[in-house]
Amino acid sequence: MGQTSVMRKPLTPAREFISPSDLTFGLSTCSRCLWIKYWFKVTMPGAFPLVGTLADLQEKHFRGASMTDIDSSLKEGTVTKWGEWVKSTPLIVNGESTRWRILGKYDLVAHNTDGTLALIDCKVSDSTRDSAQFYAPQLEAYAHSLESPATGKPAHVASMGLLVWNPEEGFSDGERHGFLAGQKYLPVERDHTQFAKVIENLITVLEGELPESGPTCATCNYLIERARLDVL
């Protein structure tokens, strides 16, 4: 599409806290909407019915769970925290401290018996996109915030992973009804170098001028068609 526009930046961004999910979804299409979100706090509305409800139900199921019951490859430990906000110290790019930090709410954290932590992100999904690699920057952002917290003691995150429930069939006992899901745990390898690259890329974009829109985003194509019709 290659639209070019000039937009005056305010003196400071409207928000300086980076959402971990923006490191996956935000950067996977084009960064123009992200730039607008951080400088003007104008966010494209999402339409994800049921996603939050299903994730909450799944997360509740694992409160207090044993990690080795979740997956035999995991260290011994117990899920002790859920749905807590984490905020990092300012992010460093090329050795320089920036104004940007991570702020996000993780799903599950376990305390391992050896004193380390394990981080788990819950998903209810049948999407083939739910690969460990796709979500790696998001999980790394939570791990980074736990290891470099704005307040409190730094922890060591020994493992990260996705816990995916894939709905497979309907279920009913006459009174209660639902879906039966297959469960898989997908380990996500720690990769500090890749995370540093993603952060540098995002911060460079945010500190620059308004980026051009991506060529394939259905939302921008829709908006352009609307503008052609000259209707709001």
Ligand code: SF4
């Ligand atoms: S292509 Fe348009 S709608 Fe899509 S992310 Fe970029 S600016 Fe936003």
